[in-house]
Amino acid sequence: MSESQDLSYPPIDPVNFDLIIVGTGLSESIIAAAASAAGKTILHLDPNSFYGSHFASLSFLHLTAYLTSPSPLPAAVTTTDSEDVVVDLLHQPLCSDAEITSYDEYSFLCENSRKFNIDLGGPRALFSADKTIDLLLKSGAAQYLEFKGIDECFVYEANEGLANVPDSRGAIFRDKKLSLKEKNQLMRFFKLVQQHLDDTQEEKISKEDMEIPFVSFLEKMKLPPKIKSILLYAIAMLDYDQDSNEVCKDLLKTKDGINCLAQYSSSVGRFPNAPGALLYPIYGEGELPQAFCRRAAVKGCIYVLRMPVVSLLMDKVTGLYKGVRLASGQDLYSHQLILDPSFTIPSPLSLSPRDFPSERLQLLSQRDIKGIVARGICITRSSIKPGVSNCSVVYPPRSLYPEQMTSIKSLQIGSNLAVCPEGTFILYFSAMCKNADEGKNLLKAAMNALLTLPVSGNTISSVQSDSEDTKPIVLWSALYIQKLIMSKFELISSTSTPDGNLNYNDLLDAAEKLFGQMYPNEEFFPKATSPEDPTDEDDNGVTLDS
Amino acid sequence: MASRRRMLLKVIILGDSGVGKTSLMNQYVNRKFSNQYKATIGADFLTKEVQFEDRLFTLQIWDTAGQERFQSLGVAFYRGADCCVLVYDVNVMKSFDNLNHWREEFLIQASPSDPENFPFVVLGNKIDVDGGNSRVVSEKKAKAWCASKGNIPYFETSAKEGFNVEAAFQCIAKNALKNEPEEEMYLPDTIEVGGGGRQQRSTGCEC
Numbered sequence: 001m002s003e004s005q006d007l008s009y010p011p012i013d014p015v016n017f018d019l020i021i022v023g024t025g026l027s028e029s030i031i032a033a034a035a036s037a038a039g040k041t042i043l044h045l046d047p048n049s050f051y052g053s054h055f056a057s058l059s060f061l062h063l064t065a066y067l068t069s070p071s072p073l074p075a076a077v078t079t080t081d082s083e084d085v086v087v088d089l090l091h092q093p094l095c096s097d098a099e100i101t102s103y104d105e106y107s108f109l110c111e112n113s114r115k116f117n118i119d120l121g122g123p124r125a126l127f128s129a130d131k132t133i134d135l136l137l138k139s140g141a142a143q144y145l146e147f148k149g150i151d152e153c154f155v156y157e158a159n160e161g162l163a164n165v166p167d168s169r170g171a172i173f174r175d176k177k178l179s180l181k182e183k184n185q186l187m188r189f190f191k192l193v194q195q196h197l198d199d200t201q202e203e204k205i206s207k208e209d210m211e212i213p214f215v216s217f218l219e220k221m222k223l224p225p226k227i228k229s230i231l232l233y234a235i236a237m238l239d240y241d242q243d244s245n246e247v248c249k250d251l252l253k254t255k256d257g258i259n260c261l262a263q264y265s266s267s268v269g270r271f272p273n274a275p276g277a278l279l280y281p282i283y284g285e286g287e288l289p290q291a292f293c294r295r296a297a298v299k300g301c302i303y304v305l306r307m308p309v310v311s312l313l314m315d316k317v318t319g320l321y322k323g324v325r326l327a328s329g330q331d332l333y334s335h336q337l338i339l340d341p342s343f344t345i346p347s348p349l350s351l352s353p354r355d356f357p358s359e360r361l362q363l364l365s366q367r368d369i370k371g372i373v374a375r376g377i378c379i380t381r382s383s384i385k386p387g388v389s390n391c392s393v394v395y396p397p398r399s400l401y402p403e404q405m406t407s408i409k410s411l412q413i414g415s416n417l418a419v420c421p422e423g424t425f426i427l428y429f430s431a432m433c434k435n436a437d438e439g440k441n442l443l444k445a446a447m448n449a450l451l452t453l454p455v456s457g458n459t460i461s462s463v464q465s466d467s468e469d470t471k472p473i474v475l476w477s478a479l480y481i482q483k484l485i486m487s488k489f490e491l492i493s494s495t496s497t498p499d500g501n502l503n504y505n506d507l508l509d510a511a512e513k514l515f516g517q518m519y520p521n522e523e524f525f526p527k528a529t530s531p532e533d534p535t536d537e538d539d540n541g542v543t544l545d546s
Numbered sequence: 547m548a549s550r551r552r553m554l555l556k557v558i559i560l561g562d563s564g565v566g567k568t569s570l571m572n573q574y575v576n577r578k579f580s581n582q583y584k585a586t587i588g589a590d591f592l593t594k595e596v597q598f599e600d601r602l603f604t605l606q607i608w609d610t611a612g613q614e615r616f617q618s619l620g621v622a623f624y625r626g627a628d629c630c631v632l633v634y635d636v637n638v639m640k641s642f643d644n645l646n647h648w649r650e651e652f653l654i655q656a657s658p659s660d661p662e663n664f665p666f667v668v669l670g671n672k673i674d675v676d677g678g679n680s681r682v683v684s685e686k687k688a689k690a691w692c693a694s695k696g697n698i699p700y701f702e703t704s705a706k707e708g709f710n711v712e713a714a715f716q717c718i719a720k721n722a723l724k725n726e727p728e729e730e731m732y733l734p735d736t737i738e739v740g741g742g743g744r745q746q747r748s749t750g751c752e753c
Binding site for chain 2: 009144
């Protein structure tokens with residue numbers, strides 16, 4: 001059978017839907033699953049041949065191709081007389097400034113390309129007790145997924161290298177890098193937080209203290225800089241230097257800091273076989289959107305991959321959205337439309353009829369860009385910490401160099417999570433930044449602190465030794481810059497891009513909010529599973545429990 | 547060590563829309579058949595306990611959930627399958643011609659370590675239709691194709707009548723069991739968040 005035959009889809013039937021969604025990123029997929037569960041008829045499209053959009057996990061060669069040559073939209077099909085005003089969509093890649101370097105074993109990486117599932121939106125993990133886990137359970141998506149615990153969480157300390165994040169009483173006790181005094185201070189602080197959270201305890205943190213910056217509260221508690229840094233950046237996972245008023249965009253209040261601590265510590269040990277606070281999905285983060293899409297499909301959502309939307313159909317008189325035109329030329333209609341954030345509308349509109357009310361549409365061409373995040377990926381042959389396969393690392397502000405104003409997050413994932421061939425590791429890095437140069441410098445400093453990026457021409461094999469201090473040698477690396485775009489509810493809604501956080505909490509909140517705006521009378525995943533679901537009939541949940 | 551994962555066998559059913567994938571599953575697991583065809587909505591996976599050589603296994607049979615209609619099954623669907631069932635309708639030539647496509651799609655997406663020996667089973671369904679008079683794919687032709695692809699076991703079935711369905715799935719279970727898991731990740735320390743995590747302490751540090 002020829003390739004072209006494979007891709008000649010039958011026309012999509014029906015042609016009217018409650019909702020059309022373009023893009024299968026995490027946010028779009030969650031909304032598809034939620035709206036399907038609420039009984040909406042949905043068509044879910046993606047121009048790519050894979051699920052996940054900016055949240056996909058790709059093979060080695062696929063990732064390289066994706067970062068270097070993002071696929072453009074096919075030319076809009078100009079069909080004749082339409083009752084509607086046809087507005088062509090623009091596709092603007094979210095990722096830019098890709099810098100890919102191949103150091104060694106390129107042919108090995110190519111031959112094993114399909115054994116890689118590399119996250120586009122990394123580093124990303126879940127806290128065992130965060131709302132993502134609750135949503136996976138509530139939506140039923142959890143039954144398609146398996147996770148493993150991240151073995152260790154580290155914080156990078158200037159001149160000292162990696163130190164364990166002391167995230168529980170036991171961890172503090174075992175810690176080898178903290179002094180006895182520091183251990184006592186931290187224990188006392190944890191106890192204070194625990195008392196505050198415990199409803200049966202009288203002793204609380206004062207209301208005034210709850211409203212002051214967390215960093216000031218930690219100072220008030222007389223915690224030394226090292227402990228402060230661990231709490232702010234490795235446990236509360238803040239991006240910006242909390243001590244610098246000029247640069248800090250995310251100054252955290254004590255009450256929110258306490259919540260972060262609570263989430264972290266209730267994550268530790270939630271699942272018996274996860275040693276730390278973090279979980280990572282087997283086969284990579286791209287499994288998450290696929291699980292939500294399958295949930296949606298089970299509830300009747302129609303899926304069509306490899307199908308670009310090229311134009312919007314707008315009502316001539318009212319200027320309101322009516323439908324979309326596909327690359328196949330077919331016109332489809334829906335009450336509402338969600339576009340993934342890489343789509344925009346050209347401004348000013350060309351070719352619109354003279355009296356077409358285009359003002360509202362113009363709004364769509366203005367995207368709410370909140371900032372940019374630099375992302376990096378390295379493939380290595382050894383772990384940054386001998387004996388540890390999967391681990392996270394946070395580099396607090398100023399830990400790498402004095403001008404470092406944001407923290408850098410990193411995650412190393414090994415082959416036992418089925419994301420890379422045996423004997424290799426993938427490391428992800430991300431940092432919020434002002435521009436591409438600053439971002440790349442941050443990531444390069446973070447990489448150089450723990451890894452060896454060979455200078456081209458060097459013979460690598462001779463350098464390698466078994467000494468514990470030897471930094472892993474990077475086989476391949478990629479750096480790229482991604483815009484952060486917020487979701488919005490408009491004439492046509494759009495979802496948000498992957499953010500700079502390690503977990504998914506903000507993305508979930510945004511998706512839930514957008515769902516609520518679109519369907520104010522519908523519950524976001526009602527609790528009871530619907531009785532018509534045939535899988536619930538006669539088995540007793542073998543798949544979930546063991 | 548036999549892990550929990552080993553006791554659970556994942557079987558996926560592939561084939562063109564309308565060949566009877568969901569009906570076969572339902573007939574096998576629930577002994578039910580509905581004459582009223584609608585493109586699959588609401589089918590996820592069905593599980594059935596099977597006994598084999600004194601050991602109990604759980605067969606987890608995954609439906610395409612309708613995502614095959616526009617060839618939009620994601621790679622997650624294929625992952626970790628222990629056996630792949632290819633279904634066609636003996637009354638529709640195109641559904642038979644497409645078996646090749648579905649088999650190749652499986653091998654690409656699932657990329658099993660030993661593609662030559664990965665267990666497939668082929669089912670020619672709907673042999674009851676019109677007393678067999680509307681049949682366009684002969685048993686001989688189907689068997690020849692199966693032989694050419696490394697002797698894939700072949701069964702002719704009627705999900706409607708329940709004919710040969712039990713026998714076909716016994717073969718499917720047996721072959722799924724023979725498929726050796728390849729990945730080191732199937733050690734018993736994977737976490738399904740739906741199990742085990744419920745008995746949670748409410749808040750606070752571990753101190």
